[in-house]
Amino acid sequence: MDANTILNSAFPKFNGMSFWNHQDAKGTFIFQDMKKLLKNNNEVYYDWYWKDPLKKEGNERLKIGYFKKFEPYGIYIGTGFYYKDYEYSLKEEVANYISKLRYKDNRYIFVIDEYRNLIVNKYKSILYKNIQENTDGDFWENSIDDLIKKKNKTDGFYVEYGLKVDEYVDPIKKISYLLYFENWDWVLGTGFELSSIKSTIEDKQNYLEEKYKNYLNSIFLLGFTFVFFILIFSSFISKYIEKSFLNYTRNLEEKQNLLLKAHEIGGFGNWEMDTNSMTAIWSDSIIKIFGIEKVPKKVGPEFLKTIMHKDDWKCFESSIYTAIKEHKEHRCTYRIIKPDGSIVWVECKGLYDSSTKKILGTIQNITERMQFEIDKQEKEKLIQYQSKMAAMGEMIGNIAHQWRQPLSVISTASTGIKLKKEMGELSDEDLLNTMDNINNSTQYLSQTIDDFRNFFNPAQQNFTMVSIEDIIESTFNLVHTQYVSKGISIIKNIEDISFKTSKNGLIQVLINILNNSRDVLAEQNKQKKYIFINSFKKSKDLVIEIYDNGNGIDEKIINRIFEPYFTTKYKSQGTGIGLYMSQEIIEKQLNGKIVVENYSYNYEGEDYMGAKFTIKISLS
Template identity: 35%
Template structure:
């Protein structure tokens, strides 16, 4: 590390934390301010939406509560009617029984007249209800609404559906003292249509009579509706938040303004306002429930205002109910809430600035102390790094030297194998010429041919020396070369041993061009091929010894695959093959640095990848297992 770099690092250590703290403080403060401001704006927008939604939900809940109350009232209409009828008949029965008990010593006709006179003029249910008395011989004893029929027989009297009413009543009382019965009959003011009616009858045993009464369900339901409307009128609503009810004929049934009740909207509003009423009724009739925004004259201010109303229809009563709120009221509440938020934001901003300044000051003090501490530690680490670098450099040099010596040992063996045959031929030719010359049998042509043969063998030995010298050359200049050239140089160095051990090499090598140091790649290829050779030597000579070499391009990379049939490597061994000094050959045969240096060359020098895996494959209809080595190198395009 030079002095300039050390000075730069020291300045970074001294001033870096301070600059970092100040920058970080500014960034954090700005970020917090921006995020808080954004959240504040979102909160203001959310308040507006929430207030509107809250009001919509509130009016909906209020109206739905009333709607549920109406449904409960509708469900209990018949129950209440029956209870009402039974109570009234019991009252009439008690009156008749009291008169009978107090006057039974008198003549029968006198007592019966007293009972009829006592009951005849009793009315209930807003004047609609009255009592009737019949005998079990079908004779009409009392009928206040048609006195002229008293004394006549009702045996053949039919209801609106053609059923014998009196017979059915008597039949219902055969095995019990009282009973309810439903029938249909016209109303006095509507002789055409039939309406459902419920009656209650009770035996009066002293004279073999039954006393009864009946009520039209529709009329009693009208009483229930009035009770519901009164209940709604008694509810506490604000001047701006009240329930109104219209029937489907536009008549007001309930309203905050009592003067509108009973009036038709057609007679009250202009065309524009009445269209709103029509929309409300249409929503109630067709959709059932919906919100409606509309503009109308607000009663309190007598000015135009926008109102949001929740509408709900009561179909079987043909009611359109609504409750709403004015937008300007909501806007006032939103404005008040936003002002509160603005004030809170201002207060929080001051707190944020104070906190940021306090924290920055504290961090600056700490950063100065840390800088001094780091400066001291840096000097110590610098010295330690120098020592470690020297140690690592020595180790790398030792590894490289060991790898080189291992390669030299292998190459010397290869030289011995490759020179043995040419030297033997040279020796044979020279000895033959000497012998023939001594006996005088050496012709000029034979002499010339032998010299030519000796010269060719010498040239071969010279080329072999050049190949080995190039391999061990210290010239590490990167240049472009083709992969087939690299493999050719590789086989020139190792082919003799492969041939001697009957190892077949099946090649499918392209002429792809790459960039790097060729001798380093050759060293890698030799290490891989020699490892395959060492394993193939172990198998029986009866089995074929195969090495497959294939190269191809894929995704702008050169892929080199080298595959043997030596049986593969154990899984636990395969994980460690690229570690330094790891070998399965024993100290006499391997150093354990060949594949480690191969990985160093491929990954660090050539910026590629190398991996090994077991592979099972079929070749010429026979299955084999071996190790596949895959090398991936970038292509120089």
């Protein structure tokens, strides 16, 4: 691009001239700058300053143009127009458009240009005339200046004035809203004539008066109708309420009768006691429960004392007087001795009412429940006794097994030295060796006695700090000979953990579980018989696992093995209370949990299955 002009219709004299070094009024090299823009684009919009061909003299004016590259000839074609000419044309179009706008009641928008002439207005007589010359007073100029001076020029304001549309007619009183358009220095406004507002207000007033009159008539008619229906409805409702109340009364009586029957069936009775006079009122149900035929007119704690078991009076007296003094709940369980000498257990409850200074309460006959608890406790005592006897029998058998070998050693040693003495072959060395063997066997017997004495020592039932390794070692000291004699291998994997527990209680549980595995394996003809015992810490629990390779427990009965007296052995071999007592000890005494499952595992490359007992005891 060398900036040679081929065709310029506005300035023909420029044709053939180069403008490469031409600068506009702002000092811009127009064509050099344009070349840079068109280097990467085939077309571009561009603004610059250029002389007006219609004006022989004067400064250059801002132009806006469009240029496009014409590839076949390597030339650029462009066109443009002067910014002010376009702005003037645009203003004319906008003014023409606004002059056609109308809204409610034929109202219009007027426009005041930068010279404060009305360029848009409904009244042609004042169109293109100065606004100040056609209004009463000089406030227009001041108002417009105030509007322009405002910091936020988007805000407008209202003005009241008189518009002169005819010199022979009084000015039209108006209120207008003005808004300043800064870009063109225009003021736009719209408003209304005060005379039209007065007419509108009168029409609205007439409309409201007529509406209010019709409203009063409607209210009167509606009120009369409403009262009429209310009277009819009230009559219906009163009859309905009366009927409902009668039904409610009957239902209440029926429910009260049902409640009394339920109280009688459940062994309940009601009572209330005046704390000032210490006299009470008993319901018929209480008298029936107590089996009393003659009751004094005034009953109270003193009368109750005559029929209450003497061992229960202190508890009752303390509870009733605490309820009166501290306004707490009265709750006490006591025995009543009926006239025929039989015992009735009752549970008595009551609450103090501070407003009446009375205690309102109930009693319930709980004789059957208490008898059930007594029978249950007796049964548990019997089971514990049987378990103890079974454990003692098991221990006696273990003593017999563990004493057999050392007694045989003592017998053989003493017979041997006697024979050697008779034959004159007893040396001092043989005598000393034999005495050592006899002494070792005697010490072993003594230690065995100590182990069994400790097992039955009540002091060992208390909670003390022990290690799980010591408990398992003590357990096998008591029973190991029976496992050796039956070819059973014990595999232990013990993580030594110290914790507080009842040592003998846990030993008894372990012996019961181990003996069950022993009995199962003893009945089976297997070359390899295993019992595994593992212990480890998991979270905040001590976990003990005991399992064997005895093929497991029948799934039909596995959920019943902790039941008392349930056994799969012959009566001569099992009592059915060992595992029941184990569960009682773990869950009620040691605050733990015991479960059983059939467990499949692999040991030394061979697959096995057996019963697995898992014990969890909290360490916290």
